[in-house]
Structures are given as C-alpha cells and as structure tokens.
Amino acid sequence: SQTIHQWPATLVQPVGSPLSLECTVEGTSNPNLYWYRQAAGRGLQLLFYSVGIGQISSEVPQNLSASRPQDRQFILSSKKLLLSDSGFYLCAWSLYSGANVLTFGAGSRLTVL
Amino acid sequence: GENVEQHPSTLSVQEGDSAVIKCTYSDSASNYFPWYKQELGKGPQLIIDIRSNVGEKKDQRIAVTLNKTAKHFSLHITETQPEDSAVYFCAASGGSYIPTFGRGTSLIVHP
Numbered sequence: 001s002q003t004i005h006q007w008p009a010t011l012v013q014p015v016g017s018p019l020s021l022e023c024t025v026e027g028t029s030n031p032n033l034y035w036y037r038q039a040a041g042r043g044l045q046l047l048f049y050s051v052g053i054g055q056i057s058s059e060v061p062q063n064l065s066a067s068r069p070q071d072r073q074f075i076l077s078s079k080k081l082l083l084s085d086s087g088f089y090l091c092a093w094s095l096y097s098g099a100n101v102l103t104f105g106a107g108s109r110l111t112v113l
Numbered sequence: 114g115e116n117v118e119q120h121p122s123t124l125s126v127q128e129g130d131s132a133v134i135k136c137t138y139s140d141s142a143s144n145y146f147p148w149y150k151q152e153l154g155k156g157p158q159l160i161i162d163i164r165s166n167v168g169e170k171k172d173q174r175i176a177v178t179l180n181k182t183a184k185h186f187s188l189h190i191t192e193t194q195p196e197d198s199a200v201y202f203c204a205a206s207g208g209s210y211i212p213t214f215g216r217g218t219s220l221i222v223h224p
Contacts, residue, residue, distance in 0.1 A: 006156075032210065044157075044202065044214045090156050100145045100206040104156035 002027035006091045006105030013112055019078040021108050023091030026072065031093040033074040034102065035066055038088040050074060086112045115140040117205050119215025127223050132190040134218045136203035139184065144207035146179060146186045151200045151217075161188070165207070193222045
C-alpha cells in the first residue's frame with residue numbers, strides 16, 4: 001500500500017531564516033506531487049505541483065520554492081522566511097495515470113517569529 | 114479555470130441531527146467530485162467521492178448527491194456524532210487533473 005511521509009511535523013523559525021520541508025511517498029511510482037498551504041485554519045492554497053523529476057509548476061509567486069530531486073521526494077524551501085509564511089503545510093500525491101484522488105500527508109505546522 | 118463555492122462556512126448541529134454541505138462548480142468539464150474531512154491538526158482525508166456518471170452515492174451515514182445540470186453537489190451526514198466534528202472540503206476536477214477545493218465547512222456536533 002502507498003504511504004506518504006512529511007516532516008518535520010512542527011517547527012518554529014525566526015524571520016529571515018531558511019526553510020526545508022520534506023515529503024516522500026512510498027509504494028507507488030511516478031506520482032503527481034503537491035504542496036498546499038493552509039493559513040487561518042481553513043482554505044487550501046495550492047503552492048506547487050510536480051508531474052515528474054525536476055518538473056515543478058508554481059501556482060502562487062512568493063519567496064517559497066519547490067524541488068523534486070527524486071521520483072517520490074518533494075521538498076519545499078525558502079531562503080528567507082517572512083512572518084506571512086506561517087501556516088500549516090500539506091504535501092499530497094495522486095496517481096500519474098490521471099486519477100484525481102489526492103492523498104495528503106499529516107502536515108507541517110510552521111510558525112515564523 | 115474551475116471555481117468551487119462551498120456553503121455554509123460553519124455548521125452547528127445537535128448530535129443525531131442531519132448535516133448538509135453544498136458546493137457549486139463552474140467548469141462543465143469537471144467529472145470527479147471528492148469530499149475530504151480534516152480533523153484538527155491533521156491532513157484532509159478522503160471520505161467519499163462521486164463521478165459524473167452517478168447521481169448519488171452512499172456509504173453508511175454519509176451520502177453525496179450530484180446535479181450536473183445545475184453544477185452542484187452536496188454532502189449529507191445523517192445521525193451526526195461528536196466525532197463527525199471537523200472541517201469538510203469539497204473539490205471538483207476533470208478538466209485539469211488538479212482538483213479545485215472549496216473553502217471548507219467547519220462542522221460542530223454538540224453532544
């Protein structure tokens with residue numbers, strides 16, 4: 001069966017510090033991968049999605065970036081965090097075959113102080 | 114692109130009552146409509162989904178209905194229980210493989 005892992009679960013970072021959130025998927029190949037952010041406790045904002053290694057599409061221009069160095073690894077990064085980057089970050093995957101079911105990770109709670 | 118509207122934003126019910134959450138979508142090419150439940154501090158989990166060739170689908174206490182002509186779909190929860198309290202998201206996809214989500218409904222079930 002497929003599983004998705006996301007870490008760290010919680011982190012507190014000062015303004016201006018770098019960020020790295022990591023997500024890996026097990027039990028499948030060629031997944032579509034997604035990063036979402038949830039601010040103010042509710043709406044899901046799509047940040048990045050990827051259909052393959054090195055292929056990243058950005059939905060929202062900001063100081064975040066994403067990379068996919070391996071087929072089942074998706075990384076969200078920032079060189080300098082802003083206060084507004086605080087939120088709940090969710091990684092998700094779906095089958096490359098076009099099935100539209102998204103499976104989410106447990107999320108990473110980021111607080112920027 | 115697709116636009117999904119979800120109502121209400123907050124729904125408060127007594128245990129045992131029914132709860133209904135409604136969504137509308139704009140892209141007639143959308144053909145897949147999942148519903149997700151997100152408990153506090155966790156990632157959303159798929160609870161039920163429906164495809165455009167079906168008008169209704171039921172799984173124990175939850176059901177989803179779809180009206181393609183009117184471009185709306187609804188989640189029905191019967192005999193609500195306190196553990197049903199969560200944020201529920203609807204989504205629509207099909208024209209693109211990336212689902213478009215509604216803004217979420219916070220369901221509160223009072224014991």
